[in-house]
Amino acid sequence: MNTNNKIATVFGGTGFVGRQVVRELAQRGFTVKVATRVPESAYFLKPHGVVGQIVPFTCNYKDENSIKEAVAGSTYVVNCIGILFERRRGKRFWFAHSDLPEMIAKACKKENVERFVHISALGIEGSKSKYAKTKLAGESVVSKAFKPATILRPSVIFGEDDNFFNKFAELARFSPVLPLIGGGRTKFQPVYVADVADAVMAALMLPARGEKNPQGKIFELGGPEIVTFKEIYQRLFEYTGRTRKLISLPWWLAKIDAVFLELLPNPLLTRDQVELLRTDCVVSKKAQGFDDLDVQPQAMGMILPRYLGHYRAGGHFSAAKHA
Numbered sequence: 001m002n003t004n005n006k007i008a009t010v011f012g013g014t015g016f017v018g019r020q021v022v023r024e025l026a027q028r029g030f031t032v033k034v035a036t037r038v039p040e041s042a043y044f045l046k047p048h049g050v051v052g053q054i055v056p057f058t059c060n061y062k063d064e065n066s067i068k069e070a071v072a073g074s075t076y077v078v079n080c081i082g083i084l085f086e087r088r089r090g091k092r093f094w095f096a097h098s099d100l101p102e103m104i105a106k107a108c109k110k111e112n113v114e115r116f117v118h119i120s121a122l123g124i125e126g127s128k129s130k131y132a133k134t135k136l137a138g139e140s141v142v143s144k145a146f147k148p149a150t151i152l153r154p155s156v157i158f159g160e161d162d163n164f165f166n167k168f169a170e171l172a173r174f175s176p177v178l179p180l181i182g183g184g185r186t187k188f189q190p191v192y193v194a195d196v197a198d199a200v201m202a203a204l205m206l207p208a209r210g211e212k213n214p215q216g217k218i219f220e221l222g223g224p225e226i227v228t229f230k231e232i233y234q235r236l237f238e239y240t241g242r243t244r245k246l247i248s249l250p251w252w253l254a255k256i257d258a259v260f261l262e263l264l265p266n267p268l269l270t271r272d273q274v275e276l277l278r279t280d281c282v283v284s285k286k287a288q289g290f291d292d293l294d295v296q297p298q299a300m301g302m303i304l305p306r307y308l309g310h311y312r313a314g315g316h317f318s319a320a321k322h323a
Contacts, residue, residue, distance in 0.1 A: 007073050008204075009033040009057070011104060012080035014041050016161055017119060017154075020197035021078055023048045028201070035059040035070035062095075064103050071107040076204050078117045079104050084131070084163065085262065085270045097134035098141055105145035115150065115215065117203045118142045119196075122153040122189070122220055123281035129272045132279070139218070148215040150203040152196070155222045155281045158300065159193030160307040165236065169311045171268070172242050179249040179257075181269075184230030187280040189222030195290070195297045196221060202293035212292070220287035223297045229277070239304050240311040251278065 008025045012018040013034035025032045026049035034042040034056050042056035060066040071077055079101055086092035101118055108116045120139050124132035142149050158165050172178060199221055203214045227235070230246065237243050249257070254274045262270040283289055290297050 005031070006075045007031045007033060008076040008078065009035055009071050009074040010078045010080065011035045011059075011070075011100075012082070013045065015080055015082075016159065016163070017157065017193055017196055018078075018080035019045060020159075020193050021080060021200050022054060024197050024201050025076075026053055030076075031055065033057040033070060033074065035067075037061060061100055061103075064107070067103050068107045068110060071104070071111045071113060074111070074113055076115050076117075077104065077108050077113050078119075078200055078204075080119050082119065082121070082135075085267050085273065086130075093130050093134040094137075097131075098137040101138045102141035102145055105142045105149060108146045108149075113146075115148065115204050116142075116146050117150045117152065117200050119200070120151050120153045120218075122155040122222065122283065123276075123279050124153070127276055127279040129276040129279075131272055131276055143216075150214045150216070151218045152199055152203065153218060153220045154191050154196050154199075155189040155220075155283070156191070157193050157196055158190050158303065162193070164190075165232075165304060165308060167268070168233070169236050169240055169308055172236060172240065172244050173311060175244065177245045177247050178233060179254070180230055180233075180246050181249050181254045181274060181277055182229075182251050183248045184228055184233070184246065186229045186277050187226055187282050188229070188232065189226050189282045190232075190300055191221050191223045192298045192300075192303050195223070195295060198295045199290065199293050202295055206293070212294075214293065217288060219293060220283040220289050221297075222283040222289065224299045226282050227300075235300065235304065236308065239308040241313065242311065 008030045010018055010022055013022045014036060022032050022045050032054045036042050039056035039058050046054050057070050059070040081096055083092055083096045121135045124135045139151050156164050206212050206214050255271050258269045258271040258274050261268045
């Protein structure tokens, strides 16, 4: 496909997944509009393309006309916006996960966008958490407003700047004990951030005909390994060279702790996250996934040691000795 002079708009392009998507689009020759409330926050993305290829675009997420202007002229649109917590009595989940995606989808239809990829989350159908409910609602309104939309549901995403493995590895540096919420039995299927970006590219590029047509479909994205919360800690200990005592924390007690932890500016844990952990985050047996997008996901063991090694005493030099 000749992508010269084609435009792609990315919402949430400065985030963990979004910046990977912007990089991949730029490498394929697209002009990339990064729709953001603060254009200066996207300047760091410019070196991923040639001069003028990556364009920070001022967008007021609460203004439908502003969203329409961001989408105007684009062949493809990708929504990577998502939040992990909200303030008490806030409605940020509903806005970020449902209201805003609906406005973007409607703008895509009005502007005759060819393809729209919406990134949701895995494990949301059976969860009672507000995060999951709003993510699921977002999928519904997106599909209704723009029927050809492709929805991607990744499991826990890992990578150099992730907010999952890094958070627990940092916690292990200072705390002699680590909590096993609900006994640590919740299952995850961690997926590498670059593989998620490749899935986005496949959803944009695969032919619009035949079985491989990704339009109007939901894809569940999980890595090659299924691990429990407890096993994730064990991987951390292996790659960081730190061993900590694990203490089982019942669900009710975890929620009590979360009442206080969620008051922090960047909460370590919230009650909604505790509720979310009650549901496994793994690909269902009949779901379409990476194979259907012709993407081969990478195993944790190939990636985690690259960036968790600096948590070892002595940093990467120490990690090299243990390699």
